Amino acid sequence: MKEKNNHTKRFGMVIDLDKCTGCGSCMVACYAENNVPFRVDETNKLDSLSWLVVHKITNGKPYPNTEICYLPMPCMQCDGIGKHGHSPCVSVCPAVATDYDHETGIVSQIYTRCFGCRYCMAACPYHARKFNWWDPVWPADMKKYLSPNVSPRMRGVVEKCSFCFHRYQQAKDKAFYEKREELYEDEYQTACAEACPTGAITFGDLNNKNHAVYKLKKDPRAFRLLERLHTNPKVYYLTSKSWVRRAGDNYLANEEPGKIKQEMVHGH
Amino acid sequence: MSQTDQHQPVSTKAMPGANETPAANSTGWIIFLFFMIGFVGSLLAGWILFPELLYSKKNQPIDFNHAIHLDQVDDGCESCHFFREDGTFAGMPGLDSCIDCHEEAQTDNPEEIKFVEEYVTQGIEVPWLNYSKQPDCVFFPHSAHVIGADMSCETCHGDIGNSEHTRVYEQNKLTGYSRDIWGHNIARLGKHKQGEPAPMKMNDCAKCHKKETGHKGACFQCHK
Numbered sequence: 001m002k003e004k005n006n007h008t009k010r011f012g013m014v015i016d017l018d019k020c021t022g023c024g025s026c027m028v029a030c031y032a033e034n035n036v037p038f039r040v041d042e043t044n045k046l047d048s049l050s051w052l053v054v055h056k057i058t059n060g061k062p063y064p065n066t067e068i069c070y071l072p073m074p075c076m077q078c079d080g081i082g083k084h085g086h087s088p089c090v091s092v093c094p095a096v097a098t099d100y101d102h103e104t105g106i107v108s109q110i111y112t113r114c115f116g117c118r119y120c121m122a123a124c125p126y127h128a129r130k131f132n133w134w135d136p137v138w139p140a141d142m143k144k145y146l147s148p149n150v151s152p153r154m155r156g157v158v159e160k161c162s163f164c165f166h167r168y169q170q171a172k173d174k175a176f177y178e179k180r181e182e183l184y185e186d187e188y189q190t191a192c193a194e195a196c197p198t199g200a201i202t203f204g205d206l207n208n209k210n211h212a213v214y215k216l217k218k219d220p221r222a223f224r225l226l227e228r229l230h231t232n233p234k235v236y237y238l239t240s241k242s243w244v245r246r247a248g249d250n251y252l253a254n255e256e257p258g259k260i261k262q263e264m265v266h267g268h
Numbered sequence: 269m270s271q272t273d274q275h276q277p278v279s280t281k282a283m284p285g286a287n288e289t290p291a292a293n294s295t296g297w298i299i300f301l302f303f304m305i306g307f308v309g310s311l312l313a314g315w316i317l318f319p320e321l322l323y324s325k326k327n328q329p330i331d332f333n334h335a336i337h338l339d340q341v342d343d344g345c346e347s348c349h350f351f352r353e354d355g356t357f358a359g360m361p362g363l364d365s366c367i368d369c370h371e372e373a374q375t376d377n378p379e380e381i382k383f384v385e386e387y388v389t390q391g392i393e394v395p396w397l398n399y400s401k402q403p404d405c406v407f408f409p410h411s412a413h414v415i416g417a418d419m420s421c422e423t424c425h426g427d428i429g430n431s432e433h434t435r436v437y438e439q440n441k442l443t444g445y446s447r448d449i450w451g452h453n454i455a456r457l458g459k460h461k462q463g464e465p466a467p468m469k470m471n472d473c474a475k476c477h478k479k480e481t482g483h484k485g486a487c488f489q490c491h492k
Binding site for chain 1: 351403405409415487492
């Protein structure tokens with residue numbers, strides 16, 4: 001066996017909610033990059049396919065104390081308890097159409113292997129997975145502009161954000177050609193991170209000390225969504241607003257979000 | 269009572285059979301013979317007739333001689349089937365690779381004359397048939413295998429570099445994919461012959477990955 005890389009990669013994202021303006025560039029970039037189909041009538045959001053959704057949350061207070069925060073939500077690429085890759089969606093798939101990539105930490109899948117039972121959608125606490133209710137219909141000659149690097153999906157299968165894994169594949173291709181073992185940080189970036197005009201989305205290897213995300217995830221403002229489910233997501237959020245932090249999980253009135261982390265540690 | 273009733277006919281029937289052993293033996297053989305005729309017939313139909321029906325046959329637009337070209341070039345297979353600078357693999361060469369030598373026919377070989385007249389002078393790319401074309405959802409990095417793992421082209425594509433004629437392209441009428449993907453052994457038993465292209469189904473990839481890297485790899489390692 002050839003010698004392995006000295007550390008496993010855990011690609012993750014840090015989204016600074018203080019910087020996010022809710023412009024939706026990340027969503028547009030994601031649609032274009034990953035051949036995500038859309039329909040003429042997208043009013044029913046339950047039927048929409050979107051790998052990345054920017055949610056709008058408010059603190060619920062009347063004017064003039066109303067505050068708004070935009071929350072971009074890609075797939076959280078859950079590690080599961082103990083980082084063993086026991087992601088909620090992976091463990092329920094009866095077709096082995098989705099699995100956890102131990103090399104990159106990305107929850108990967110084979111669309112053609114999926115038979116559309118949608119267990120994974122039920123299991124995902126973040127609603128990251130979407131179902132193809134229809135075959136994609138591309139308006140006019142848009143078919144010509146589809147990316148050849150991402151296979152388009154057909155009716156009856158589930159899809160989700162892949163952290164633009166094809167970009168990782170391409171970066172690896174180049175690294176092999178140049179006889180390199182490691183990728184540069186800027187070689188593999190997701191489309192949403194590149195498109196964000198305010199630089200709210202940072203992407204990189206959470207295990208690599210030289211990557212920006214390594215430092216950002218330790219920021220005192222950092223939190224993850226629904227941490228108490230032990231899904232161990234690889235998408236971190238930064239916020240300086242306590243109400244946004246509270247919205248990240250179902251906290252009781254007397255609970256302090258900051259203390260939950262201790263609970264996590266003691267729990268396992 | 270009922271038990272004896274049941275036993276009665278069995279014993280009477282069994283008795284003559286036990287007495288007339290030669291007759292019973294010959295019926296047994298006849299049954300066996302017919303079974304074997306049917307069995308072997310089905311196997312032959314499955315292994316010979318079925319592939320004939322399943323695959324349609326096409327010839328390449330030009331009967332390309334790999335052996336002659338391999339003698340002329342310096343860099344082996346990579347002279348024409350090269351890597352681009354971003355690490356992607358160019359695959360089938362375009363006309364621009366051929367045009368340096370073949371702007372005019374160099375021999376009186378009818379295939380070369382046809383190539384020059386029908387494609388080079390008219391500037392039309394040759395619609396080569398790709399024996400190893402994979403489905404859309406597959407990502408196959410040549411660089412990881414050829415540069416990273418130091419594999420030779422022959423390991424998967426067979427000894428195509430020394431072939432003097434292009435093979436017949438067999439296309440699966442149901443799936444549209446080349447027969448090379450399934451492999452030429454229709455039963456997919458045993459190892460493929462040395463020098464012949466290796467089967468290229470997902471199981472074949474997984475088998476080699478398991479052997480060489482210790483695990484089959486995650487979905488996205490080969491899928492996109």
